[in-house]
Amino acid sequence: MPATVKVVLGKSLREANETWAGRVRDKLRTLGTLAVNLMGSPGCGKTTLLCATLQRLRGLAPAMPLYVVEGDPYTTRDAEAVGAQGVPVVQINTRGGCHLDARMVDEALRHLDLKPRGTLFIENIGNLICPGGFDLGEDLRVALLSAPEGNDKPEKYAAMFRRCDAVVLSKMDLCGPTGFDPGLAREAVRRLNPAAAVFSLSARDGTGMGPWTEWLMDRAAAKRSTADPGGV
Amino acid sequence: MHELALVDQMIRILRTKAREHGATRITRVRVVVGGLSCASPWALRFAFEALTRPQRPEAAGPLQADGLLAGAALDIVERPAVARCPRCGQEFPLDEAMAACPRCGSAGKVISGTEVYLESFEAEVPEGPEGTPKDQVEEPKEDPACLRR
Numbered sequence: 001m002p003a004t005v006k007v008v009l010g011k012s013l014r015e016a017n018e019t020w021a022g023r024v025r026d027k028l029r030t031l032g033t034l035a036v037n038l039m040g041s042p043g044c045g046k047t048t049l050l051c052a053t054l055q056r057l058r059g060l061a062p063a064m065p066l067y068v069v070e071g072d073p074y075t076t077r078d079a080e081a082v083g084a085q086g087v088p089v090v091q092i093n094t095r096g097g098c099h100l101d102a103r104m105v106d107e108a109l110r111h112l113d114l115k116p117r118g119t120l121f122i123e124n125i126g127n128l129i130c131p132g133g134f135d136l137g138e139d140l141r142v143a144l145l146s147a148p149e150g151n152d153k154p155e156k157y158a159a160m161f162r163r164c165d166a167v168v169l170s171k172m173d174l175c176g177p178t179g180f181d182p183g184l185a186r187e188a189v190r191r192l193n194p195a196a197a198v199f200s201l202s203a204r205d206g207t208g209m210g211p212w213t214e215w216l217m218d219r220a221a222a223k224r225s226t227a228d229p230g231g232v
Numbered sequence: 233m234h235e236l237a238l239v240d241q242m243i244r245i246l247r248t249k250a251r252e253h254g255a256t257r258i259t260r261v262r263v264v265v266g267g268l269s270c271a272s273p274w275a276l277r278f279a280f281e282a283l284t285r286p287q288r289p290e291a292a293g294p295l296q297a298d299g300l301l302a303g304a305a306l307d308i309v310e311r312p313a314v315a316r317c318p319r320c321g322q323e324f325p326l327d328e329a330m331a332a333c334p335r336c337g338s339a340g341k342v343i344s345g346t347e348v349y350l351e352s353f354e355a356e357v358p359e360g361p362e363g364t365p366k367d368q369v370e371e372p373k374e375d376p377a378c379l380r381r
Contacts, residue, residue, distance in 0.1 A: 002256065002257075002357060002358055002359065003357055003358075003359050003367075004259065004354055004355065004356055004357070004367065005255065005354070005355055005356075005357045005367060005368070005369060006352055006353070006367060006369070007253055007352060007353055007355070007368075008351070008352040008368065008370045008371065009249065009350050009351065009352055009353070009371050010349060010351060010371070011349055011350045012347070012348070013239075013242050013245075013263070013348045013349060013350060014238070014241070015241065015245070016241050016244075098234060099234055101237070129270055130234050130270060132270055133234065133269065133270035133271070133346075158268075159268045159270055159346075163342075163346070190339070191332065191339050192339065194339045
């Protein structure tokens with residue numbers, strides 16, 4: 001009769017992802033490059049916001065290197081849209097997978113010739129649940145909520161909205177037809193996550209893009225100071 | 233579907249630890265799942281059964297072939313999320329959505345509930361030369377902050 005043993009561990013099941021996220025974070029710290037993880041539902045306007053943001057940042061800071069890692073279950077459509085802006089982009093196809101993980105991002109970064117003191121955008125898979133559970137080594141977690149989705153989504157997807165640094169209320173040009181109330185959405189976010197910055201904008205007509213890009217510029221400036229002068 | 237990735241990681245940890253402790257068969261596994269972890273207990277159990285119980289012996293994958301986990305029971309401890317009020321310090325459970333401090337109404341800050349971790353396992357070990365081995369081994373705990381992520 002074999003004896004039995006009980007082993008008490010306390011080991012995170014996200015350990016593998018955390019190890020990779022740490023690698024990504026170390027790499028970007030040395031470079032002084034800001035990493036922004038864009039999350040939100042399919043069709044909430046992540047790619048449109050990204051393209052409009054890249055254009056603005058290029059105008060505001062022509063010398064700042066910009067990079068994009070595009071996550072999609074299938075197709076290279078978004079990477080092509082971003083690539084058309086002349087920004088280096090790497091496509092990750094998860095083949096149906098519901099989120100990006102840090103190993104995928106680490107691998108994607110090998111395909112980018114990263115120069116110091118830049119900004120990297122990671123467009124996550126369209127999904128308001130799973131991406132929230134995976135640290136990608138980013139500095140900023142940004143959740144989008146578009147007018148057609150309705151202003152009750154922060155309560156329904158609280159895990160996403162509670163753990164982000166900023167919420168972008170997008171497609172604000174559609175508030176009229178959809179009955180979206182940005183005031184109620186802001187209030188819902190504030191109750192869940194009082195520290196989050198909230199931006200209301202329309203990437204299509206440009207309304208509200210200023211405060212959002214200025215916020216990114218401030219964060220990028222703060223991150224630049226972490227660049228290792230010897231290593232870059 | 234990311235539960236499959238979590239269980240895959242769990243089985244990898246179990247296999248390593250079973251080897252370190254000289255275990256021949258794992259009989260019980262206990263995981264803790266926080267209420268805000270985005271991991272569904274139902275899907276975790278489904279993934280665990282799929283990855284530990286080969287339907288046909290010839291279809292067994294590398295994680296199942298030696299039967300180390302065949303028939304192991306899975307206990308899932310669901311831990312409700314807890315928030316602390318930044319203003320008055322009151323701790324309170326977060327149920328589903330908005331959670332204001334019951335004492336002063338401020339928005340609470342999540343202090344636990346996002347964790348998913350392997351708490352412990354029980355396994356059979358051959359009896360050692362000096363009789364029965366220790367019946368419980370405590371390994372050093374990970375940084376609690378890491379468990380909460």
